[in-house]
Amino acid sequence: MRLLRPLPTPPAPATPGDVLAEAESLLVRLGDRTVLHDVDVQARSGELLALVGPNGAGKSTLLAALAADLPPAAGVVRIHGRPANEWSAPELALRRAVLPQSAALSFPFSVEEVVRMGRAPHAASPAEDDRVVAEAMAATDVTAFAARPFCALSGGERARVALARVLAQRAPLLLLDEPTAALDVRHQESVLRLCRDRARQGDAVVVVLHDLALAAAYAHWVAILCAGRVAADGPPSEVFGERLLSEVYDQPIEVLPHPRTGALLITPERNP
Template sequence: MRLPRTLLRPRPLPPPPARPGEVLAAAEALRVRLGTREVLRDVDLEVRAGEVLALVGPNGAGKSTLLAALAADLPAAGGVVRVHGRPAAEWSAPELALRRAVLPQQAALSFPFTVEEVVRMGRAPHPASPDEDDRAVAAAMAATHVSGFAARPFPALSGGERARVALARVLAQAAPLLLLDEPTAALDLKHQESVLRLCRARAHAGDAVVVVLHDLGLAAAYAHRVAILCAGGVAADGPPAEVFSERLLSEVYDHPVEVLGHPRTGATLVNPKRNL
């Protein structure tokens, strides 16, 4: 029996390592509609290898929509999204899976896969290499502190444990562009810090990391750049120390905010003003 031509195609190979500062994803005059509502309009943004870019802003500002558009999971109503220099629509799904890995807000699985099996799903885009797969899976589980319950069924985990396993799957995928939607939302303080340190480590190793955050303190501490979204547009884009101003943040969040320097380290601290 002759196999269909599509089954005879070789799997695509991973891209070569990115150069420091190389643009791995970009939105140019991007507009995105969800139903009848225009969620993003005229967004210009670049994501570069070697940096952590935090997307911050109030609820409904378009952070998750922008992340999904950069991942080529949402179509553009106008403008263009480029991944590794090419319009996203020109990549096949297998090619995209080798270039970007996506962590959604919710990690849901209906079947009782074990933790290790879920993490191993991240290796699906790669040509079969059992030894390399084993190393990647073990390293990803160790980095996210889930190795101790590798044999447990995923549905039996707590919300925070599921979030860490889902992140381990993304890391095992070994794509140079990581797109993480609120990876710290279900985590305690220790694991929030661990995840953001991991983001910095991946950027230091040459990856580009985009992370949606609600905690402005975490964004100020760990992001190389922040893009502040407001009403579907980018209100500011730059290093946290430059764009986190009391005036802008108070305007964007419609709540008084204070920005301070840490008394010992000088690091930028962001807090809501409270009358207690």
């Protein structure tokens, strides 16, 4: 006789401002190298948190730790208020969805089949799954090639399909590693607007970004990482200063107000 395990209980709706993921005094080692030192960050319901910093600063490592995919050597990661290692894999799948830097599949799944994989943690009706998958594909502009093999897509198209899979998972915590890296300007803006919309609906969204202008335009909160530490965190208008950014990136950077809107414009200082 086979005993069926009870399905994990989905999380209760969060209240705006609730901390859905946090790292406290986090230290992470990869092999003999310490990648993150004494890092504190929080991802709150209703907010988009951008992790920025130069190559090798520890952004992707921090995202993996917040996803409970990378165990800390010291400190603690909490997801929905509990230490991450206390959640089972099915419970985590209902609470956080992760977009890695790159997506590769060994079998010729169609676009729609890949997006539908995001529904695996849920015990929903086929009609509900169909509706959520269709909404996720429409939001990421991939409906037109739903029947095409994933492996036949361009890099930017694959990135949007992978994001659609994450959206279809309907987890209240989204952890996205460079979701705009392979995208053209239109789709970069579309993805960040989508992230803001998810935050507006009550999700906590964490994105790793290299484009400081996108972070300034869309993030509610930014954490600037440098050499495995948080150099500064706060609203973009408060922490994106010329001196700090120039020091962190070892490159002169200008921070200017937009002449029409007053929004932050961030650009490398150039002297052709």
